[in-house]
Amino acid sequence: MNPAIRLDPQDNVVVARAAITAGTPVPAENLSALQDVPAGHKLAARFIARGEQVLKYNTVIGYAAEDLPPGTWMHSHNIAFGATDRDYRFSQDYRPADILPPSERATFMGIVREDGRVATRNYVGVFVVGNCGATAARKIADYFDDERLADFPNVDGVVPYVHEMGCGMEMTGEPMDLLRRTIAGHIRHPNTAGALVIALGCERNNIWGFLEQEKLVVGPKLQTLVIQDAGGMLETIARGKDIIRAMLPEANKIKRVPCSAEHITVGLQCGGSDGFSGLSANPALGVAMDLLVKNGGTAILSETSEIYGVEHTLTCRAVTPEVGQKLVDRMNWWLDYNQGRDTQINGRVSPGNNAGGLANVLEKSLGGAKKGGNSPLMAVYEYAHPVTQHGLVFMDTPGYDPVSATGQIAGGANLIAFTTGRGSCFGSVPAPTVKLASNTPMFNRMKNDMDLNCGTIIDGEATLQDVGRQIFELILRTASGQKSKSEIVGMGENEFAPWPIGVLA
Template sequence: MSEVMEKSPVIRLDAADNVAVARVEIPAGTAVASEGVTALQDVPLGHKIATRAIARGEPVLKYATIIGFAGEDIAPGTWLHSHNVLVDDFQKDYRFSADYVEAQVLPEEERARFMGIRRKDGRVGTRNYIGIFITVNCSATVARKISAYFDEERLAQWPNVDGVVAFVHQQGCGMEMTGEPMDLLRRTLAGYIRHPNTAGALVCSLGCERNNLGEFFAGESLESGKMLRAITMQHVGGTAAAVEEGKRVIREMLDEANAIEREPVSAEHLMVGLQCGGSDGFSGLSANPALGKAVDILVRHGGTAILSETPELYGVEHTLTARAKTPEVGQKFIERINWWLTYNEGRDVQMNGRVSPGNNAGGLANVIEKSLGGSKKGGSTGINAVYEYAWPVLEKGLVIMDTPGYDPVSATGQIAGGANLVCFTTGRGSCFGSMPAPTIKLATNTPMYARMTGDMDVNCGTVIDGDRTLDEVGQEIFEKMLAVASGEKSKSEALGVGEEEFAPWPIGVTG
């Protein structure tokens, strides 16, 4: 592949494809010798060019997968994009479990290791935070004031504590009491409170909210103790009194949280949330498949990876159901796809055709093409389970968690499920970060990496440049996972990005 890219301005992904992807900007009139065509229009970097005639209504193929249908008769050399690649429904063969490949997990003594934080329950963390949580937005200011007090200067005497972070949200009252909305909020909060990266937690409530503190603790089997405390503003005397009480409680937790020592642990304790945002035409060629290579390595070492963003897997769901461990696992994924189709019906969202302006400018014609690239993050191994949003992930290997495509909401669900790292691919240059699980940013192309090097951890654009293979970059990503899990700060961490990105899914009615 490298040799071809050095000689050609395009990248061919599969012999069956009727398109190729522009590795560089291709001016009209440029001969593309490797494909035997001449560009009829300017083809922007990351966009597609027709490599043969495609009749109106004929499938457009990328990675030997349908990404849409020709909206007109298309001549060889034509620039292909959303103006002439149309989305239409087509019959999919789900082939449940037909392509399932069980991971060949290495013996324990051969697995990679990292310096982790072993908790009393046996789980392993990659960070050591004290979290301040709220039952309702009415207590958000209290939480923020408490966390702001424990700034870098004050925390210097507890060097093993990564920070005191307020995880605030906009929900907790004026919402549905029963069913999924309240259950989802509560299990998201509980997932963060129990998270192996959370050494201690303080929960702040107002006192009269629908997300009642006592019912929340009872429903999620949370028990107060030295490292899990609660404050109710209406009981302690209001805002100022609650802030002072919160400071006192956090001080009591800090000594115990600081007593941790990192120790060598197996990579089987890594659980990585897979994310992509600000995607471009190279996402499915470089960063996403390179991350997929890293996922394959992680799974061989006994670890876990969570593929999510369900609306951005729509259109290629049949390629994933074929990899499901059992037909029941595949069917559960299709049930979630069908739920999304109903949820999105009649709405102006990408699942019904249009991707974001940034995705479109970067070369993605529609959500199916975006999904094809996004699914590459999951590597090649079997899919062992499908979870609903924020449910605890118990299976090892590759799993799917149903989440929205919106990155902060999606990553919040993954972290609530237990992800202690996040790997995030981007082509346009997303500046996302997360706490308490750090985010590793993977750039799809070298120009963006060079422009935003302060935010990007790994340049996967070297694959597009022809300098490295997907396997080589996948190995680099895996090694970066181990380093960051051991305490090395990712770029987003060093910038302090992540506190504001806690975003539980607001799925229900606000009234």
Template sequence: MPAFLRLGPDDDVLIATRDIAAGTALPGAAGAASASIPAGHKAAARDIAAGSPVRRYNQIIGFATRDIRAGEHVHLHNLAMREFERDHAFCADAKPQQPASETLTFNGIVRADGQVATRNYIGVISSVNCSATVCRQIAEAFRGDALRDYPNVDGVVAITHKSGCGMASQGEAVDLLRRVTAGYLRHPNFAAVLFIGLGCESNQVSALLGAENLAESDRLRAMTIQELGGTRSTIERGIALVRELLPKANAVRREAVPVSHIRVGLQCGGSDGYSGITANPALGAAMDLLVAHGGTAILSETPEIYGAEHLLTRRAVSPEVGEKLLARIRWWEDYTQRLGGEMNNNPSPGNKAGGLTTILEKSLGAVAKAGASNLADVVEYAQPVTAHGLVFMDTPGYDPVSATGQVAGGANVICFTTGRGSVYGCKPAPSLKLATNSMMYRRMSEDMDINCGAILDGTLSVQEAGAQIFRRIIEVASGSRTMSEEHGFGEDEFAPWILGPTM
């Protein structure tokens, strides 16, 4: 690979493909790097006057805070955010979607209600932090060889959290927690669930079931610690109930079902300067294939599409869908201002060390995960995703909170791109890790599923890498285990979005 990449013909910056020594010649321009430039970071492709916009991907990523000479390192010391107008042009780039000419299938588990699962767990879910220990100890009883007679059951999973009390029993905060919890209670990747509360919490078990139109059944069992007489009796009762549920949970078989039943939650974490060049566009290419086969891609992390939202509104299928996205952007602007923050309180320190300077730069790379499909719908956090195609879900940028909302909304696979090396799982949905560069992939090969750094190395094109990701998604949806599953990730990462004051 050359020492530098220029991603757009009008870009003001070049991306270093490796650590660059001072004096390294710039491509297509007179001059050389005036200082050492770390891999993934930016060098000025031309002289840039103070106050001028700076472009990457042919889009503005910030403004020069001083004169920058060709060959200089461009980063936090000379590039910053500034307000500027973006052309949202609702629906301008929306195009007729061409369905695939063939029907692809994967081996899924068809539930009685017609939903299709990619995994087959029993869940033990807490309504409140006070019942978390009980839930974990029930699940712990089924570790090791305890499930040897139930080969079709992937495990007994404790889904616990730190909230559910110390909050108002009515209002937006508890409604959101109930929506998330109900999404997990309904999730097809659970063959059955136990729902356990303490008994006196704000997030009452009976109130949640009523608000979400859920009822106890042979698949959903509910109990409270206070009614059962305490911790030990509740654990014993929970273990007995799981044992009752196991034979039916085991009596499933995988069968060929259309790929249109796959719903992929898109995440990026620990991003670097290559995320928007390799893994994110490769994942976008995979999502275009999934959408063409009738599946669903769920893009999220609203603070991390900030500044690139105009690329999505232009692909909206209707002005109403485009306006729904801008309404969520405005909500976030008000939310951060109200709390004394700002939308550019991102990238993270790790992102900056990897070469990302502003949220605009990060967002432009993050949006690439969505591919080129039309934006079919916009939903709020943890709302059920019913549309097929590309859907945007409003979530924070913090990956565990974001992915929790996606799974609650129905995602049955997660794809997670990373440049610095995030480790993450999201039971009951399997999580695939896509490395942005080969150096990190080799260093953390026990955590990574696919090396998109091959794009940077010149051995794969973006489209070829996308096809590889798409094939692997089908394999994983059919039961093949991911690296995060091998390590046991996914229970502790359940993290509902906490709104409102702690009382």
């Protein structure tokens, strides 16, 4: 097998399929490696002059920092980061998605709620409006272990949703609005069968103001507890256990029935990326999302700072110029937000990404955007807003995975698909996470955390289309109740992380 992978005829770099030692011939490129090249890293495929564009997938990922002979190891030490010109071509490549008629769409075994929404899981949640209620929420939820839930086999768990905010912050404005709609989105989520909301009583995120603003009505499936009114922590914990205990019989009264795949909404995430992520797991997930869209479902692409430099690949296929402009507006917000800071959007990726072969954010974005496939961009949402449009949509979020996924779930994602090259142990509730490995060595090393190996593409054993179909089928099985690896391990309740936008007071 050729030791290097060529991604486009116009590229002036190729990617090492596995670690290449200095002097190793690369016959297909008529060159030999001049230095040791780690797996997933790049080699110059021809002479590249100083200042010349470095092309991967025929897209600019930087500029040569020096004259580079063929066979040179290409990475952040000799690829200079710089701005690139982008032609947004708003909606010029828009083509309506080819949607299957309802009778031909794939199905899964879902939970149909009274209002017609479809769930993939069935949780009871204990929420806090501020961090002061966190201990009570955790102790109440932890009480309902497997033994105490044995009589309620249809309940997936009682989980706490705790966070570090709710007080010492602006009382009104964007930070408070964002926090409130994030919590409310999880309370309203179809995967939430019942909710208890706990407050200390003096938070700036006042519990009654929160309920009123989010139009949440207290009733059998939504209860409240105020620690200062209940008589303290011990009394709150005892009463909280009673409230949850009373909710469980009703929450258990569900059954799974065949549902159209149009009811699946997948939040797309990548973390611990490497040089193979954009070659295997991300584009294979894109194939799966094109299949989901074809079956009437929804894919939420996010992590705005991680599509920087390739946002024009989305604006050109936006359903309207207005949708494309909204994406550009959010990108400009991020550029202003990060001005003068040592952050990813200004060039430097994390040490793990860098070690995995990604030279800068342009290269990372090139691979990350591929998770959305080739479907038209139908809408752009701000963080944690309800997603109502089917098809491929974009939600503005940070690149930090727990914060990003929390916003997607608040918006209605009932499943998260997470690609990784270095290895991630992420999990989420109430929507489950499936993890897709970009390379076989990492998959074999972390089999208890990875749901599917996309490294077979790099190994030459499967095509993108093959693995994309496998991912789509994995999503259908997981939405039907099959536990993901992160669920088996017990991850998710600590990854609820509303975006801490703004400055603490």
